[in-house]
Amino acid sequence: MxxxxxxxxxxxxxxxxxxxxxxxxxxxxxxxxxxxxxxxxxxxxxxxNIHARSLANRSTQSIGLVMPSAATKTLQNPFFPEVLRGISTKAHQNGYSLYMTTGVTEEEVLSGVIEMVQGRRVDGVIVLYSREDDQVVQYLRQTKFPFVVVGKPFGDASSITYVDTDNYLAGREVTKHLYNLGHRRIAFIGGSDKLAVTQDRRNGYATALMEAGIPVCEDYIARAEFMTKGGAKAVRELLQNEEPPTAVVVSDDMMALGVISTLSEMGLKIPEDVAVVSFNNVYIAEHSNPPLTSVEINIFGLGFEATNCLIEQISDNAPPYGKRVIVPHYLVVRQSCGQKKSKATETLESNS
Missing domain, CATH: 1.10.260.40 (lambda repressor-like DNA-binding domains)
Known part of the structure; x- marks a missing residue:
């Protein structure tokens, strides 16, 4: 029956x-x-009968996901599986399926988004990054198609609905944490300057240094890919400085793993020789050697809240702008950044 x-x-x-x-x-x-x-x-x-209802309502019950690059490469970073878990949880609760772009270049990604929108394959789109002069966001704004960005948009952020961590504040806090541990030569490793997350965390880092009366030195700032090899390459460059850093703020846990392994290969002790702090607090942070101090940004919550905002837009037939959701963060302190010894302490120990 x-x-x-x-x-x-x-x-x-x-x-x-x-x-x-x-x-x-x-x-x-x-x-x-x-x-x-x-x-x-x-x-x-x-x-x-979702198919019959979709025909009647001109609804697909699908959400489009736009990755920053090819999914096969992006998904190697634990951030994205976790943010997708948050998205899929909320989507499932509301009867939505997910539709992912598969383009490799920016042009291919844009083409995939245009096909999503013009072909009515999805009811709305979540953009899983925030990049300067991004063609996808420009297109979605022009077409007034429902969309949400994970990350603070460039330009007029008030005109776009987005979900983010306060990356500026987080960058400032971790740098102050290292300063309070006694470090004065603090470096920063970030991703592409075109990414909002890199700019915000670096600006927070720079503010903390200036507040402490420490000049911001370009020689202590490196840029790399959000992968272990990116972190490895960047820290080798930083250690070439005449006065190498005693602490490094790394913009991503995967990069930080590359930093830690490279420091170990070079015979440097963590945190005695170089302290390391990072962002995202993915599962690998706790299991690195030594365990990595990292900012918990609630990646699952970013995906969940982004989906919630998008479904609100779709359900209310509302314009795709005007809402900002900031997900709380906090620092998880582990063994990768310990108390730096003062000169006086070192002298006492050497004489004992």
Whole structure:
């Protein structure tokens, strides 16, 4: 016997129209009622005909995901599987499937997004990065298609809905943490200058140095790919300085792993010779050797909140701008940055 909307309505003690609105994820229905109706649907084994409803509503019940580069390469960084977990959790709760771009170059990614939009393959798009002069964001703004950016957009951020960490504040805090441990020669390793996350974390780093009365030295700033080999190459360059840094702020945990392994290969001790702090606090941070001090940015929450914002846009037929969600962060202190010995302490130990 086929279960109908009327059966679900009777079981949940609501009107059939309410069940239809719950299926459509209408914002007019309270969360409590939605949960009761969905529980009845699950208990009765009712599965709405998504294809028929999509045709009627001109809805695809799909969300497009735009990666910063080829998915096969991007997904090697643990940040992206975790942000995708947050996205998929919220999407599943609301009956949405996911549709991912597969382009390698920026032009191919843009072409994929245009096909998504013009072919009505998705109801909205989540852009999983924020890059200067990005053609994808420009196109989505021009077409007024629902979209959300993970990361603070360049230019007029108030005109775009986005979800982010306060990366400027986080960069400032970790640099102050190293300064308070006694470090004065503090370097920074970031990704591309075209990425908002790099600029914000570097600016926070620079502010903390200036507040401490330490000049910002370009020789202590390196740029690299968000991969272990990027971190390895960058730290080798930094150690070529006549006065090499005693501490390094690294903009990504994967890069930091490359930094740590390279320092070890060079016979340097962490944190005795060089302290290391990083961002994202992915699972590898806790299991590195030594365990990595890292900023917990709640990557899952970034994906979950971005999807929530996008579904709100789609459901309310609202314009794709005007909302900002900042996900809280905090520093997880581990063994990769310890107390730096003062000259006086070193002298006492050498004489004992």
């Amino acid at each position: 086929q279960i109908t909307i009327k059966d679900v309505a009777k079981h949940a003690n609501v009107a059939p129209s309410t069940v239809s609105r719950v299926i459509a994820n209408s914002p007019r229905i309270s969360q409590k009622t939605k949960e009761r109706v969905r529980s009845s649907m699950e208990e009765l084994g009712y599965h709405p």
